[in-house]
Amino acid sequence: MKVTQISIFLENTGGRIAEATSILAKADINIRAMSLADTTDFGVLRLIVSDVDKAETALKAQGFTVGKTNVVAVQVEDKPGGLNAILQILAQADINVEYIYALLKEGHNAVMIFRFDNTDNALKVLEANNIKIFKGEDVYSF
Amino acid sequence: MIFNIDFETLPREALAAIQLKRLKATLEKVYATVPFYKNKFDEAGFSPSGLKTLADLERVPFTTKQDLRDNYPYGMFAVPMANVVRIHASSGTTGSPTVVGYTARDIETWAELMARALSAGGAGRRDIIHNAYGYGLFTGGLGVHYGAEKLGASVIPVSGGNTKRQIVIMKDFGPTILTATPSYTLHLAEVAKEMGVSFKDLSFKFGIFGAEPWSENMRGELEEALNIKAVDIYGLSEVMGPGVAIECYEAQNGLHIFEDHFIPEIIDPVTGKALPYGETGELVFTSITKEAFPVIRYRTRDITSLSTEPCICGRTHVRMKRVSGRSDDMLIIRGVNVFPSQIESVLMKTEEVEPHYQLVVDRVDNLDTLTVKVEVSESLFSDEIKILQGLEAKLSHDIKEYLGVSAKVKLVEPKSIARSEGKAVRVIDNRKI
């Protein structure tokens, strides 16, 4: 039930994001979700894409450092407190969330990407609480 | 096996006594026969008869590569040409080449030391040595060759080049010891692979590699690719050629310098002051048995340290660390001597990979600042910012602790550090001094 996220290292976030996205466009890869984390010195661009292997190859060929991480795509009710409910469940189970970003909306629900320090434990807790989790294939081809 | 058990395991006091006797004779000889040394000694107010202890060697002036060039081709020879039986020369990438000569006894000494070295590196009489060091003006090929014969091993004088034929010879002749430069060996491994030959099916047990700088990392690579034990050999034509120092295969931890023939010292490359054992600095050699081309306090520019710690192999001769850099590359930052190689070892300790890095030195408000750029490889990379920042902080802390100098570590994208002929440009010094 894990989703593979690719991340790339950016020295200067300015023009380099556009370079990365244009490499993906040329390789005919769709970007499903994207999040940028940066410091004054460098940034990390995290992506959910339609074809992980192809994206990795294309970016590496152009000299990017590419990492792959397991993340979890979680359905969040699109109403006040929707995200909070999930975070409370995780907090009670003592599960750390490293970061979250939005994937897309599906009707009355949003899908969000969660990065946990312990993905397997997180999955167990979310499943035990009947929270909907999406498979990788579903997310890549939404 | 120890080739010359009497000399290689001499108690250190006895070794020092031999050194002093031989050093005195050498200094007197060069003073009488080489005008360069006579002038140098006179200028420094040093008289060979004034040398009473080994510590007095500190009073003797240094000899540099430039001195050898200035005396091109035969000005440094201490015997008439009639007594010289061999001439070698080192390539002159900058300036004239340096020419070295050997008497018959020098060739005999060199063969003995190379036999000791091969033996320390795992070779014996029954071994077949595939000698891929170049034969010619370069000392590598012939140096190993004479040592192999002295040892009584069978030597294949294959020299460098014609790599495909070398692979065929390796398959058909069954050599057990490989002597070559590490970079050529990696090339051999690649070509063998292309030809469908696996080193694992060959008979090699040991590789004795040298004549160029290489790293612990490369040792791992060579040992893995060739299925052998790889040992480091050190030498330079100015001092003799290969066989000045050798790692023993038992310890693979530092190279024993044949101290009954050479006196090594470590000096501060800036002040020229001799440093105690254990400290890192420039390696200096004095030859004490050579006839045709003695060298007195010759500055190698190689950076290393010396240790007299007893070795498990039984040899008592001092061990030098693998050469980690050249003193020409040294930077002085806020009064601290910094070698790029020291930064490299800090980086390697953390990640166990050979990183691409660059030192950028600036002067801001009359204060030197050091920035260490490190290319982010896949093994360093993380999707989490805090881990990357933690890495920067850790490296910066380690550099401070190890080198005593504050540095800002900055992660940069792969291939963003300028390369010159494939090699990263290690230092950019923006200070206008």
Ligand SMILES: [Zn+2]
């Ligand atoms: Zn040893």
